[in-house]
């Protein structure tokens with residue numbers, strides 16, 4: 587078992603649950619804003635409307651993909667909390683710095699490894 591202060595783990599879990607709710611609401615909002623899924627807007631009435639819809643749709647899909655990825659990371663982190671493996675670096679297996687986890691609860695790597703990976 588990792589040497590995690592129970593209170594920190596609790597606040598991380600709450601943060602994750604809050605983030606998950608936010609992300610899911612954002613996904614919904616983004617879907618509602620997508621003109622391609624809004625029938626009244628999807629009818630090309632003027633020249634140029636088509637490309638506007640296509641562009642906005644492409645952007646919406648990209649944002650949604652990103653939000654879904656975040657949501658997936660949050661789910662993974664919550665699953666790890668349940669299993670008691672939360673906070674372990676996926677690369678070296680050491681405990682991720684607590685400050686790092688508090689700032690970024692979905693962090694999967696320790697600071698040193700995340701630096702190596704992002705290079």
Ligand SMILES: [Zn+2]
Nearest residue numbers: 675678696699
């Ligand atoms: Zn590591």
